[in-house]
Amino acid sequence: MKLNVRIWRQQNPAAPGKMVDYALDEVSPDMSFLEMLDVLNEDLILRGEEPVAFDHDCREGICGSCGVVINGEPHGPQQTTTCQLHMRSFRDGDTIDVEPLRAKAFPVIKDLVVDRSAFDRIIQAGGYISAPTGTAPDAHAKPVPKPDADRAFENATCIGCGACVAACPNGSSMLFTSAKITHLNLLPQGQPERETRVLNMVGAMDEEGFGGCTNTGECANACPKGIPMASIANMNREFLRASRTVSR
Amino acid sequence: MAETPRKRTPRTAEAKTTAATGRKATPRKAPVRKATPAAKATAGVSARAGADRRRADPDGRYVIGTPIADTKAPTGPIEQRWDGRRFAAKLVNPTNRRKHRIIVVGTGLAGGSAGATLAEQGYEVIQFCYQDSPRRAHSVAAQGGINAAKNYRNDGDSVYRLFYDTVKGGDFRSRESNVYRLAQISTEIIDQCVAQGVPFAREYGGLLDNRSFGGVQVARTFYARGQTGQQLLLGAYQALSRQIDAGNVQMHPRTEMLDLIVVDGKARGIVARNLITGEISTHVADAVVLASGGYGNVFYLSTNAKNSNATAIWRAHKRGAYLANLCYTQIHPTCIPRSGDHQSKLTLMSESLRNDGRIWVPKQAGDLRSPDQIPEAERDYYLERIYPSFGNLVPRDIASRAAKNQCDAGRGVGPGGLGVYLDFADAIARMGRDKVAEKYGNLFDMYQQITGENPYQVPMRIYPAIHYTMGGLWVDYDLQSNVPGLFVIGEANFSDHGANRLGASALMQGLADGYFVLPATINDYLARGGFGAIDDQHPAVTEAVGGVQERLDTLLSINGDRTVDSFHRELGQLLWDQCGMARDEPGLRKALERIPELREEFWSRVKVPGSGLDLNQSLEKANRVADFIDLGELLCLDALHREESCGGHFREESQTPDGEAERDDERFSYVAAWEYTGDKPVLHAEPLEFEYVHPSQRSYA
Numbered sequence: 001m002k003l004n005v006r007i008w009r010q011q012n013p014a015a016p017g018k019m020v021d022y023a024l025d026e027v028s029p030d031m032s033f034l035e036m037l038d039v040l041n042e043d044l045i046l047r048g049e050e051p052v053a054f055d056h057d058c059r060e061g062i063c064g065s066c067g068v069v070i071n072g073e074p075h076g077p078q079q080t081t082t083c084q085l086h087m088r089s090f091r092d093g094d095t096i097d098v099e100p101l102r103a104k105a106f107p108v109i110k111d112l113v114v115d116r117s118a119f120d121r122i123i124q125a126g127g128y129i130s131a132p133t134g135t136a137p138d139a140h141a142k143p144v145p146k147p148d149a150d151r152a153f154e155n156a157t158c159i160g161c162g163a164c165v166a167a168c169p170n171g172s173s174m175l176f177t178s179a180k181i182t183h184l185n186l187l188p189q190g191q192p193e194r195e196t197r198v199l200n201m202v203g204a205m206d207e208e209g210f211g212g213c214t215n216t217g218e219c220a221n222a223c224p225k226g227i228p229m230a231s232i233a234n235m236n237r238e239f240l241r242a243s244r245t246v247s248r
Numbered sequence: 249m250a251e252t253p254r255k256r257t258p259r260t261a262e263a264k265t266t267a268a269t270g271r272k273a274t275p276r277k278a279p280v281r282k283a284t285p286a287a288k289a290t291a292g293v294s295a296r297a298g299a300d301r302r303r304a305d306p307d308g309r310y311v312i313g314t315p316i317a318d319t320k321a322p323t324g325p326i327e328q329r330w331d332g333r334r335f336a337a338k339l340v341n342p343t344n345r346r347k348h349r350i351i352v353v354g355t356g357l358a359g360g361s362a363g364a365t366l367a368e369q370g371y372e373v374i375q376f377c378y379q380d381s382p383r384r385a386h387s388v389a390a391q392g393g394i395n396a397a398k399n400y401r402n403d404g405d406s407v408y409r410l411f412y413d414t415v416k417g418g419d420f421r422s423r424e425s426n427v428y429r430l431a432q433i434s435t436e437i438i439d440q441c442v443a444q445g446v447p448f449a450r451e452y453g454g455l456l457d458n459r460s461f462g463g464v465q466v467a468r469t470f471y472a473r474g475q476t477g478q479q480l481l482l483g484a485y486q487a488l489s490r491q492i493d494a495g496n497v498q499m500h501p502r503t504e505m506l507d508l509i510v511v512d513g514k515a516r517g518i519v520a521r522n523l524i525t526g527e528i529s530t531h532v533a534d535a536v537v538l539a540s541g542g543y544g545n546v547f548y549l550s551t552n553a554k555n556s557n558a559t560a561i562w563r564a565h566k567r568g569a570y571l572a573n574l575c576y577t578q579i580h581p582t583c584i585p586r587s588g589d590h591q592s593k594l595t596l597m598s599e600s601l602r603n604d605g606r607i608w609v610p611k612q613a614g615d616l617r618s619p620d621q622i623p624e625a626e627r628d629y630y631l632e633r634i635y636p637s638f639g640n641l642v643p644r645d646i647a648s649r650a651a652k653n654q655c656d657a658g659r660g661v662g663p664g665g666l667g668v669y670l671d672f673a674d675a676i677a678r679m680g681r682d683k684v685a686e687k688y689g690n691l692f693d694m695y696q697q698i699t700g701e702n703p704y705q706v707p708m709r710i711y712p713a714i715h716y717t718m719g720g721l722w723v724d725y726d727l728q729s730n731v732p733g734l735f736v737i738g739e740a741n742f743s744d745h746g747a748n749r750l751g752a753s754a755l756m757q758g759l760a761d762g763y764f765v766l767p768a769t770i771n772d773y774l775a776r777g778g779f780g781a782i783d784d785q786h787p788a789v790t791e792a793v794g795g796v797q798e799r800l801d802t803l804l805s806i807n808g809d810r811t812v813d814s815f816h817r818e819l820g821q822l823l824w825d826q827c828g829m830a831r832d833e834p835g836l837r838k839a840l841e842r843i844p845e846l847r848e849e850f851w852s853r854v855k856v857p858g859s860g861l862d863l864n865q866s867l868e869k870a871n872r873v874a875d876f877i878d879l880g881e882l883l884c885l886d887a888l889h890r891e892e893s894c895g896g897h898f899r900e901e902s903q904t905p906d907g908e909a910e911r912d913d914e915r916f917s918y919v920a921a922w923e924y925t926g927d928k929p930v931l932h933a934e935p936l937e938f939e940y941v942h943p944s945q946r947s948y949a
Contacts, residue, residue, distance in 0.1 A: 012862055030587040032698075038592055038813070045811045045866060050858045053865055055380060057553040059593045061694065062478055063384040084697045109524055110863045117501065120381050124493035128486035129445040133365040133763045136436070136443035140400070143454025153447035153472060156479060160383055187445050 001027040001092040005040065007052055008099045010108055017108065019097070029088035033076065034059060034066060036087055037098075053111040059083040061224065064159030067166075068112045069099040074163035074222045081161060081224045101166035105173070105209045116162045118208040119176060125204035126197040127180040129189050142188045155183040157225045164219035164227075170211030175219040177205050178235030179227045185238055195242035202239055309840065309885055313930035316570070316921050320725040320769075321425050326940055327407075330429040333725060334768050338775035345370035348774050349533040351518055353505045353560050355382030357390075357477070357755055358738025359539030360484035361762030367488075367496035369767060374531055375488075375497055376520055378504045378555060378868075383485045386541060386553040387758060390477025391598035391691065392461065393469035394441075394755040396434040401458055405466040407431045412941055414753060417463045417643055418718075418746020419895035419911060420943040421576070421919075423936065425725060426744045430753075433760040438470055440763055444483040448472050461751035462599050463643035463948070469752045474598050474690045480755055484762070503529075504868065505560045507792045508536065508567040508734065511782055515567075515734035519792045521800075523868060526861040528796055530789050534779045535733045535770060538564060539762065542717035542739040544577065546876045546883065547828070548820020550714035551583060551596040557872040558879050561721050561740055569729040570921035570932060572742040573719035574879070575887035575897045578749055579829050580715030581647035584698050584708075585667040594713040595698055597691045599751045602640045602647070604675035604684065605708070607631050609668050613658030619669055619707050630654060638948040645748045645896050645909070646948060648712035652829050653907070655711075667709035676704065712829060716754060718745045718896060719886070722921040722934075726769035727761060730921075735770060737761035742919065747895025800860045803870045808853035812869045815850050819843070819873070819880055827884050832900040836888040843881040850877060882922055882929060889931065892916045904945070913943055 003024045010017030027036055034056050041051035057065040061084040070076030076085045090096060098112065106114040144152075156179070164175040181198050184190035190197070213232055220229040322329040322336070340348065348371050352363045355377040363375045377385060397410040410431035415422060438456075442448065448470050449457040458467040472479040491497040502523045509517035509530065517532035540560035544550040565571045582602065584595045608627045615622065631650060632639045642650075651668045654660060661667050676684050681704060685692065692703045699709070720742040727735050727743070738758040745753065782789065822842055826835035850873070858864040893902040893909035894916070902910045919934040 028588055028590060030700075031590045032592070035590045035592050039590060042811050042813060045855055045857055046809075048855075048857060051866060053863055057379060057384055057555050058386060058389045059554055060389050060551075060595050061697075062389050062475065063379070063386070063553060064381075064388075065379060065384050078697075080697055084694070086698070086700070088700060113863060116380060120383070120489065120492075120501075123383075123486060124489040128490045129443065130490060131440070131443035131445075131487070132368040133361070133440060133487075133767070134436075136439040139398070139438045139442040140455055144450055145454050146450050146452050149447055149450040149454075152445075153449075153479075156447050156472075156482065157475060159388075159478075160381065183447065184445050187447070189443055189445050 001029065001087065001090070003027050003090065003093075004095040005036075006095065006097050007112070009052070009111055012110060013107055027087050029086065031087045032059065032083055033070070033085040033087065034083050053113050055113050056083060062159060064161040067101050067161040067163055069101060069166055071097050074101060074166040075161075075224055079221070079224060079226070081159070084224075101162050103162070103165045103171035103210070105171060106162060106165060114162070116160070118210070119160050119162065119173070121208060122173065122177055122201055122204045123180065126193065126200035127184070129184060130193060131189070144187060148186045152183045152186040155179040155227060155231055158227055159225055161224065163222040163224060165210065167218040167222035168211065169216060169218065170214060172213050172219070173205050173208070173210040174213040174232045174235065175223060175227055175229070177201050178231040181238055182231045182234050194238070195245050198235065198238040198242045199246065202235070309928065310889065311928050311930045313923060313932045316722070316730065316932040316934045318423065318724045318934065320728070321423070322725070326424060326428045327432075329425050330432055337769060337772035340771045340775045342370055346372060348372065348535075349374060350535050350537060350770070351531055351533040352376070352537045352539060353518065354385065354539035354541060354738070354740070355379075355485070355488065356385035356387035356539060356541060356738060357481055357484055357758030358740070358762040359537070360385065360481065360488050361759050362537055362539060362737055362766050363497055364484060364487035364491050365763050365767045366770070367491035367494070373491070373497040374500070374533060376500045376503045376505055376518075378502065378523065380502055382488055382499065382501065383482060385481060386556050387481045387755070388478045389551075389553065390755055391474040391596070392600040393459065393471035393476045393752040394437065394480065394759070395461070395468050395750070395752045396438045396470060396756065397431055397468060398435050398438060399468075400456060401467045403466045405468050409466065410434060410468065413464045414744070414750060415746070415941040416946060417748055417750040419748050419909070419946060420746065420913070420917070420938065420941070421573070421894055421936065422744055422746030424938060424940055429765070430744050430757060430760050433764045434756050436764060437756060437759045441480060441483050441759075444487060446472065446479045446483045448479070459600060459603060460641065462602060462641045462647065463638070463750045469600075471600070474600070474688065477755060480759065484759070505540070506563065506796045506871070508564045509788055509792050510567050510731060511786065511788045514732045516779075516782055517789070519796050521796070524863050526859070526864070528793060530784060530793060532782045532789075534774055535735060537735045537737060537766065537770075538721065538740050539737045540740050542720065543574075543876075543879055544714045544717050546819070546880045547714045547823050548816045549586065549591060549594050549824070551580060551594050554593055555868075557875070559872050559875045561736070562875040562879050564721060564729070564731070564734060565924050567731065568924070569731045569734055570722040570923050571719070571882060572722040572919050572921040573747070573886065574883040574922070575827075575890055576718035576747045576895055577714060577883075578644060578716040578718060578896045579648040579712040581644055581651055581712050582670060582710045583713035583715070584695060585662055585711040587663065587699075595694065596713065596715055597695060597708075597710070599644065601670060601688060601691060604679070604687070605640065605670040605672050606674060607640050607647075607651075607668055607670055609654045609659040609661060611659070615659070619661070619671070628659070635948045642948045643748060643750060645898070649829060649898060651710070651712055662709040667711045669707040670710045671707035672703065673707070714824075714828075716749055718742065718747060718749055722919070726772065727766050728769070728773060733773060735766060737766050747897055800867065800871065802851075803854065803856050803867060803874070804860055806852065806854050806856070808855045810849070810853045810855060812854060812856065812866055812873050815846065815854060816869070816873045816876065819846060819877055822846070823880055823883070827887050830898045830900055831887050833888065836884050839884045840881065840888065843877060843884065847877045850874065885929065886920055886922065890916055890920065908945070911943070911945070917943070
């Protein structure tokens with residue numbers, strides 16, 4: 001396939017960026033999207049230019065490192081991660097726009113690389129169960145009903161890629177935050193910190209400059225792991241419940 | 249290098265005798281030992297071994313040094329050794345722990361769990377990862393599960409059986425004491441993870457579900473669909489996050505360790521580079537823990553993450569730490585075959601698929617019909633045929649080599665004939681599509697995403713790929729390397745898997761090391777004190793920083809005509825061809841001739857654009873590939889010297905009449921620990937002793 005790829009190039013956080021056109025002549029439909037960028041980069045290096053910087057690591061769709069906006073959609077036309085998107089999703093002669101995940105809380109570092117450390121700080125605010133090593137009772141001490149375990153798991157599959165934030169017109173991280181709250185608050189082990197968890201995590205989310213939720217649902221559409229919108233409703237319910245419990 | 253020399257600290261009276269006679273690896277009292285053909289091992293191992301190895305190396309590529317002993321290994325009944333070691337170890341008073349700073353490099357299962365646990369205990373932890381977040385370490389990609397001897401199935405499992413299976417699965421090249429401890433701790437890991445909220449698969453009664461894995465006949469594997477590594481890693485990451493928030497862990501993401509600082513023979517810190525700003529910084533501590541993973545990416549194409557690298561362990565090696573058993577590399581049988589020259593990595597699918605999928609090839613070589621056109625009678629379910637009792641669940645090394653043999657014989661399927669079928673038609677007929685989707689849905693989706701084929705309708709195609717490296721930095725029972733103060737945990741060390749790791753045991757080992765072993769043993773080192781102040785002007789610090797800076801400057805200034813990736817691909821292809829699934833002496837010699845030339849070309853022709861003052865991914869890669877070239881050479885040397893087949897190391901010259909790996913216990917029942925000298929590497933052998941599990945030829949028939 002021949003493709004025209006337009007990529008956001010930005011030297012550093014302070015520099016202005018711009019879209020730059022690159023023509024690619026021999027793209028195989030079996031390549032992953034990132035392998036297409038690899039091929040471009042090899043070419044750029046040999047021409048003496050700086051290759052396009054982009055985050056990536058496992059290339060199996062699970063580490064959450066990769067993530068760019070392709071033709072206006074985080075991770076592109078399919079509901080998967082950028083590394084799992086293959087060029088067979090495009091046609092010969094296509095022009096493809098490639099931009100970083102854009103959000104106020106995700107400043108651009110270089111080209112397609114953004115700073116998502118705000119997500120780590122949200123988890124640090126309460127996205128855990130306090131269980132210091134060595135303190136655990138036998139694993140079967142508390143049975144967990146299978147529907148709860150399954151729903152907790154479904155929410156725990158979030159990979160922290162940030163597509164939800166980039167997809168949201170408000171730059172909200174509520175899908176990300178609600179997935180962790182739903183996961184932990186459903187489990188018996190998560191009950192002692194149920195209220196402080198939601199209050200602190202929502203507080204951290206606001207402090208980081210993420211927007212609020214207006215129920216557009218773009219986040220769930222963009223999520224490569226299929227975290228459901230219902231998790232946000234659940235977080236709101238948990239938040240109200242905790243606000244009442246704590247103020248009492 | 250004439251005599252096979254003395255052990256430093258004999259473990260027992262018997263061992264003392266061996267030392268005195270200069271013999272190595274004479275097994276001690278052998279109550280459970282029976283004579284078998286494979287155990288010609290027992291008698292007269294002796295100084296002959298040294299002579300044999302010299303014969304093995306007529307060109308004098310290495311030097312034979314003194315044997316090395318695990319001086320921390322406890323003795324006595326095996327089930328009491330870990331208790332004994334913990335009791336003998338010195339402790340650090342809780343109020344004094346704050347005064348000790350510990351560096352942890354890496355945030356995977358081993359590093360993440362260690363960082364969190366050490367901080368919980370009160371130590372000051374400084375932790376590093378090259379990723380933008382500790383949650384992204386490659387443990388996240390482990391799929392299938394984690395073993396534990398809970399015996400929740402009541403199917404005859406026990407700590408002893410897990411121990412036995414692991415020693416046998418490792419082809420009798422691991423330490424019994426270490427493996428027994430691992431099996432003991434396995435049950436605590438599951439308790440710990442459940443308490444953290446890890447959402448393991450459960451049954452309708454609310455209790456945990458289990459499945460079975462290759463190389464065993466009990467169901468002891470705990471799992472979270474096909475994302476067990478992710479869930480366990482997030483558990484460790486969340487525990488670590490809690491400690492970061494509490495100020496007990498100072499986390500440095502996007503920061504890569506580039507050298508180890510050794511002062512007065514002790515590991516005292518690291519040199520690191522901030523990958524965003526390019527800033528080179530030094531960090532000083534009382535102990536350094538490496539949890540930087542394996543070296544599978546030396547092969548370029550592997551199932552490792554693209555940025556997984558061996559720089560931390562290689563730089564530690566150059567500072568004196570021994571690298572052991574590099575030739576034990578695991579090839580995973582169920583990976584997605586490559587699709588073309590652009591291939592940047594290979595994707596693994598959990599071997600749990602082999603629980604329900606059936607592996608076959610057409611009986612007729614060169615059969616190009618589509619799989620649904622090949623009738624049952626013309627298919628060869630070769631694993632079920634050759635290994636009737638384990639069938640599709642034979643250990644990884646055996647399944648991989650069997651696939652290679654089929655493809656070499658022209659019966660492979662798919663592009664280039666490099667693939668075999670993994671067929672779920674029977675499972676779907678038996679359990680229904682929904683049940684199959686529930687167990688393996690995400691793996692099927694991943695397969696379809698990558699290949700464009702629907703595995704519910706068409707059999708998957710699989711081919712083996714480099715997946716895990718059993719070798720690594722040598723450590724003693726305390727997980728301390730031969731450099732005092734340098735501890736190594738998880739895949740980065742060589743310890744528990746011998747020559748082959750069983751499925752679902754990597755997660756077990758990483759978490760055992762990080763949550764339970766290291767936090768208990770590191771106290772003993774720290775309690776002994778002797779940590780003088782070191783400032784930035786200390787000669788060891790300035791020398792290390794200068795070396796790192798100079799190397800980066802050199803890489804940036806060569807400005808040649810080849811990209812870093814082109815070198816990495818060439819190295820990987822060379823190693824896969826000559827030191828991959830099967831190895832022989834001519835091939836290894838060829839690789840050992842070519843690698844120094846490749847190194848020369850790299851350092852004169854590599855092209856690294858940009859500067860060292862900001863995010864420069866080419867520079868990061870160049871730095872790593874330079875180390876891979878050096879490590880690849882030692883890998884081939886280790887493979888050349890070990891003239892036996894065992895586990896993941898298959899030497900064509902050493903096989904049974906029916907093509908199985910043939911060990912040579914008489915000559916090679918030892919750990920090969922290599923010392924870096926700048927000139928010829930020095931081989932230090934650690935004899936292995938088996939008191940409980942009798943070395944025999946592994947049989948899964």
